[in-house]
Amino acid sequence: MIKNFNEFEKYLKEKNPFKGKYFAWNGKRYFDAFQFITFMPIHLIICVDYGIDTEKYENKFKILSIEKERKKRREWHHISEETFQGKFGEKVKKFILGLGKKVYLLTYHSSKDIEKFISENPDKIKLLGPKIEMKDYLDCKTTLPQDLARIGVIPNLEEITDIQELDFISSKEKYGIPFVLQWGIGDSGSGTFFVKTEEEFNRLKNEIPPQEVKIAKYIKGYSIAICAVVYRDSVVLSQPNIQVCGQPECVSKSTTYCATDFTASSEFTDKRMSHIYDYTLKIGEWMKAKGYRGLFGIDFITTDEDLDNIYVCEVNARFTGEGRFYSFYQKREGYVPLQFFHLAEYLNIDIPRDEIETYNNSLKPLKGSCITLHNILPSDIKVGENLGPGIYKIKDGKLKYLRDGISLLDLKDEDEFVIGCAVPPRGEIIEPGASILRIQTYKSVFETKTKRFYSWVRDLIHIVRKKLDLTPV
Template identity: 30%
Template sequence: MARLLESLGALKKAIASRGWFRDVRLVYQGFGPLGAWMFRELLPVSHIVAEYYGEEVQTYLEEEDGATVFSAEKESGVRHNDSTLFNRYYYPDRGEAIAASLNRLSGRVCFVPFATTPGLEEFLFRHGSRYHLLQNSTIVQNYFDYKARLAWSAKEIGIPIPPDSLVTLFGALDYPRLADAFESGFVIQVPLSQAGGGTHFAFSPDDFGRIVEENRAALGPLFDKTQVKVTPFLPGPSLNCTGCVVNGAVALSPPDIQIVGDPHFVETPGQYIGSDFARNDFEPEHRRRILEITARIGAWMGARGYRGNFGVDFLSTVDGNNRVKDIFVSEVNARLVGESQYMADWQAMAGSVPLTFFHLAEWMNLDEITPAEIAAYNASLPPIEGSALLLYTREKGTFRAAGGISSGIYRFDGDRLVRLRDGFLLSQTRSADEFVITNGIPWDGLVLGHPRYGDYNVFLCYLLTRESIVQPGNWRLVNDRWRRRADLVYAALGLVPCPPRLLPGEKA
């Protein structure tokens, strides 16, 4: 049985011979449809419910793979920054059509959402027991996502959090006292958020005033009594590790470097813009420590009812040579995480079992996956060859992409972007000179940004490469090579302004 997890090939043979997923009809829900590919090495994906769309979704998921895709963006022709609209209204609006399509399937219809939403839970409740949820409920997710909880429990778990961290109320924040306590600046985190949306950096009275004003407007009468976590600003890079609670153990991924808030790409300091697995330059002690902490957190979560994949974000300090010195836990993401979407492909490139398999194993009660086998898997994690860089619009407005860029395998000839062939995965490249433009590339007719008000930092696409993308001397920033390449791709997208217009049903 130890050979079961030795390689992806061995696992695929076991899946086929034992029929683990034979009658499963998988439904993936997430922001981007291509996230479904994290399970595609293991079983077909029947249906996808997503916010975004893209030319590559039609080409590779719908036409080639035969998946049925329900997409809010496809139907509205608009991509904007407010995902709460999709989470809240898509199932009430489109649930009957989704159910009608699913009811034509035989077998067990199993939903694996990136993160469970109240809309999905209501849909599942109203459509009976034939649909199965292979993910934690929103109540369980929110329990662990709550930013203050990890700070409260850090001593119990035995994990380091940033020194002098405090949990208080928004209404009790006092800038002079915080500025005295945190001379290099501080970070305020609201209880529940994703992709850096609830993380605010304060380096001046003006920063603090803006944070208070924005959150007072958003929270209204709840502002004064909303709990927040305040930590010192730490100058080191953001790090990450993904884990999976499975059968009484915790499976782990290799750690990676997260790029957050690089001002060359985004205006928001906490905005996630990419991950670098290719650097593979952690000190052995730091790598061991990250894996150990992730396992501790996973065991703590599992003992309190959590199941499946989760992510841990880390903060760090640096020494005089700008190398990572001390590592601290920032937060837990109780769901599938951004890295999951492409890490499965990169693990498959190395012949390794994707971590997403363990999520399925836990929720489908595959008892053959034992703690001893998981320990052996964790002890032999191979290095991963891959980095991802996300591109966003760089000014507020409403745009369309007129450049005619499509998903595919590309390379650069000097400053000239050369499309080599079709493709949408890093595993489809043949050398480090090739890279991929993929995942949500604006399609003909798509409006980027709220048609009436416009938006900042609207997501455009992913660039996937086998190379490291961080600066060797400063892992917080993208290196000059990939800044230049990102700029060239951004220019090739050919963004042009769109005139303001109303959304369907909206009044002037």
């Protein structure tokens, strides 16, 4: 059944476990829904972003987009609260209620608004994922360290305290400069700060309402991420990747996520892989004991002194940013996409336990990377020229369009790359920090020794930005 992708496709044709169901995705980006289309249908996409490529897919999917109506791209966080609120939320609810069939909802994470709507209309919509209370409890960075220590997982050197009780001098003496401040809930680095100066520290104390925060030593290393699934009594593993943050060509904030590099994970030693999988299994078992079901992610950090020594930074009890690529990359290497196991848990699809053990033991490194470009200026910017989504390569220092395509499955060689994920049209206004587009490639993009993008990546980003003719507003 899950021995390889070919056997998996035979199973899908024979059993057709998704037949007769209407599936919807709710999240920040329309492209996130595509993580499922390698093995199942998606009928409705509820999202924020809207670009040239989004419009192209409206004849294949029903797409409800906030940005299509607002004509401006924001830096979005915790999007589930937005898509089921206000006028747009009423539009979404009206559409679902008017379908005349039950909607099976997959979402980046749930929200109180989603769960209220479901409780009022249980015959119209079903949530295929954990509830928001469970997600927030397991996501919380200020309670996680104690929980990890109890199950034998090593967190970074840290303490949990009310931010108003901290002072800069003692924090500097204990943790060095910079030190890390995190509040409980955040995503894509939105609740994480590397504090270097007393001025910055005081600004954060004034901006953050009284609450417990995590303060930790800054570790000179790089971030590793992995996704897994709690399926019944098992924890299904996947291949890890390097999670890239703070590259100045892509983002303006040092803690903001900007790239995923699976290709670079091929250099991981057996010892490091053993640590990653051991911690993932322990955390998955702990989450299962708390009642969690489905897909989750873990972020680790390595140290320059010993790259095989890893610490757990956070647990994401939800779908994750890098998770959107797993299904494409795994299908290409012949693996059953990790997302299927999440669906299997919530649709009660039987998978023999011995097959899961075989699957976990068969995992080899994946190949593929993705870069996210953001507005790095402190002001709004305007897109001056259209850049069509699709497959490109560089020729004579310029972008050369080759053909249509959305993922690595559409590439023919390593010199080609994909530009997509809601490419903004000419005239679009993009707020500071907001994402612009994504570039996917077979190649590794991150040099672990220097902790920088390779020079060819920096050159490519410059060429793409120049082609878009981005100017301050």
